[in-house]
Amino acid sequence: MTAEDDAFAALGVLSDPVRRKLYRHVAASPDDVGRDAAAEAVGVSRSLAAFHLDKLVAAGLLAVSFRRLSERAGPGAGRPAKMYRRADGEHAVSLPPRSYGTAGRLLAEVVEQAGLDRELQAAARAAGAADPQASGSDLVEVLRTRGYLPFWDGETLRLANCPFHALADEFRALICGMNLALVEGMAPEGWSAAVDPCPGGCCVSLRSKNNSH
Amino acid sequence: MTGFHVAQVNVGRIVAPLDGPELADFVAQLPEINALADHAPGFVWRLVDDGGADSTGLRPDDNDGRLLINCSTWESVEALEDFAYHTDHLRVLSRRREWFQRMEGPHQALWWVPAGHRPSVAEAMERIAILGERGSGPDAFTFRDRYPAPAAIS
Numbered sequence: 001m002t003a004e005d006d007a008f009a010a011l012g013v014l015s016d017p018v019r020r021k022l023y024r025h026v027a028a029s030p031d032d033v034g035r036d037a038a039a040e041a042v043g044v045s046r047s048l049a050a051f052h053l054d055k056l057v058a059a060g061l062l063a064v065s066f067r068r069l070s071e072r073a074g075p076g077a078g079r080p081a082k083m084y085r086r087a088d089g090e091h092a093v094s095l096p097p098r099s100y101g102t103a104g105r106l107l108a109e110v111v112e113q114a115g116l117d118r119e120l121q122a123a124a125r126a127a128g129a130a131d132p133q134a135s136g137s138d139l140v141e142v143l144r145t146r147g148y149l150p151f152w153d154g155e156t157l158r159l160a161n162c163p164f165h166a167l168a169d170e171f172r173a174l175i176c177g178m179n180l181a182l183v184e185g186m187a188p189e190g191w192s193a194a195v196d197p198c199p200g201g202c203c204v205s206l207r208s209k210n211n212s213h
Numbered sequence: 214m215t216g217f218h219v220a221q222v223n224v225g226r227i228v229a230p231l232d233g234p235e236l237a238d239f240v241a242q243l244p245e246i247n248a249l250a251d252h253a254p255g256f257v258w259r260l261v262d263d264g265g266a267d268s269t270g271l272r273p274d275d276n277d278g279r280l281l282i283n284c285s286t287w288e289s290v291e292a293l294e295d296f297a298y299h300t301d302h303l304r305v306l307s308r309r310r311e312w313f314q315r316m317e318g319p320h321q322a323l324w325w326v327p328a329g330h331r332p333s334v335a336e337a338m339e340r341i342a343i344l345g346e347r348g349s350g351p352d353a354f355t356f357r358d359r360y361p362a363p364a365a366i367s
Contacts, residue, residue: 115315117307170357172298177307197299 007093013059018044019052026053026062028149030160030198032083053084063087090166101166108171117174121181128185139206142186148202159183159202176203217362218257218328221293222284222337223321224273225313231269231281239305239312243267246305250285253300255292258331259285273334284337286326290359293323319344322353325362 001009014020021042026033033041039049056062066080092101111120133142140157143150149160162168168175176195183204184193196205229235247267250256260282262270273282287293296302322340326332332340340353349358 113315115310117310121307172356173303173306173309176298176303180304180307195299195301195303203299203303 004093007091010059010061010091011093013055013061016052018042018048019056022049022052023056023061026056026084027086028151028160029085030151030153030158030201032065032067032085034081034083038084050082057084060087060089061091104167105170108167108174112171112174117177120174120178124178124182125185128182128187131186139187139191139208143183146186148183153205155207156196157206157208158196158198159204160198160200162202180204216328217325218286218288218330219290219293219323219362220284220286220326220330220332220337220340221321221323222282222332222340224280224282224316224338224341225309225320226277226316227279227281227312228314230279236312238308240269242305243269246302249300249302250296253292253296255288256296257286257288257328259283260332260334260337271334273338282334282337284332284334286331290323290356294356319355321355323355323359324353325351325360 014023022038025038025041035046035050035053038053039046042049044052053062057064062084063086065083065085067083068078068080111117131142131146133145140150143157143159147161147163150157151160152158162179164175164179168179179202180193180195183202183206187193187206190209191206192209193204193206195203197203198205227236227239231240244266247259250259260268260271262268264270268283269281271282272278272280274280285293287296297306319341322337322344324340343350343353344355347353349355349360351360351363354360
């Protein structure tokens with residue numbers, strides 16, 4: 001199979017609506033999710049959830065770990081619970097084929113070489129502020145639409161996904177600086193952004209002076 | 214523990230004199246960012262000038278009054294990376310072009326030193342030169358193309 005075939009196989013697994021709901025729930029959760037919690041969140045039976053979750057694991061979209069949920073140990077403690085989380089790999093299909101990633105990498109290299117960090121940040125800030133949704137006050141929804149997977153951690157809004165992951169890995173200062181400006185641009189007045197990374201996610205976190213969540 | 218620490222050096226040419234308005238924000242943030250480094254997990258040591266607080270008084274090139282040097286040692290490349298890219302240091306880093314010119318050729322390098330070794334300015338500058346001459350290798354490497362610590366001598 002080609003890489004494209006692999007991607008089709010993985011994404012085809014998501015054509016089932018229940019499976020898609022389960023995937024979205026687990027992928028957006030900052031912590032590993034057990035079968036009971038996933039079943040409850042999606043509104044299906046535990047056994048149906050388990051069946052679909054394991055299909056998602058087989059497709060490479062979710063990863064598994066085992067954890068004891070109770071404090072008890074030794075005989076009678078029961079088997080450790082099977083926990084699910086988003087798998088690390090990336091899957092993308094574009095029809096017809098598009099190579100925006102390649103273009104992005106080339107552009108980033110040139111911007112880095114030319115030292116145009118400030119110009120990039122200004123453009124990112126403007127693009128964030130120009131988001132038609134950003135004029136409203138629901139920053140959480142704006143971030144969700146853009147793929148950041150926001151979640152509340154006490155009073156702090158954290159972002160469980162980095163939409164620029166591979167580029168950020170390669171051009172850290174450039175891309176993270178761009179992303180910080182983009183998020184600050186999206187944030188209405190009353191919010192402040194900090195560099196406070198979420199493991200496996202985005203390096204930016206946000207706080208609202210109004211604490212209105 | 215491997216018995217080795219990773220050393221990092223980077224140099225940068227400031228766009229204006231250190232005591233001028235252009236560099237004021239940079240200078241103002243130094244104490245906070247240096248304190249952040251000093252308390253970061255895996256931090257071992259950083260180069261300071263005779264003044265003692267930071268290394269902005271050092272000029273690694275006698276012929277270049279605006280070239281600053283920054284050098285430190287860490288328990289691992291990952292610890293250094295966490296500090297450099299996963300803390301408020303990133304906020305300073307993202308403003309680098311307000312304060313530092315873009316330089317031709319390598320301006321930073323990583324290399325392994327025996328735990329406890331404190332690199333001199335000359336040693337650090339030599340590692341940048343090695344990276345420029347030979348590219349990434351065990352004697353001088355980059356985050357993107359990193360090399361493991363030498364095997365512990367048994």
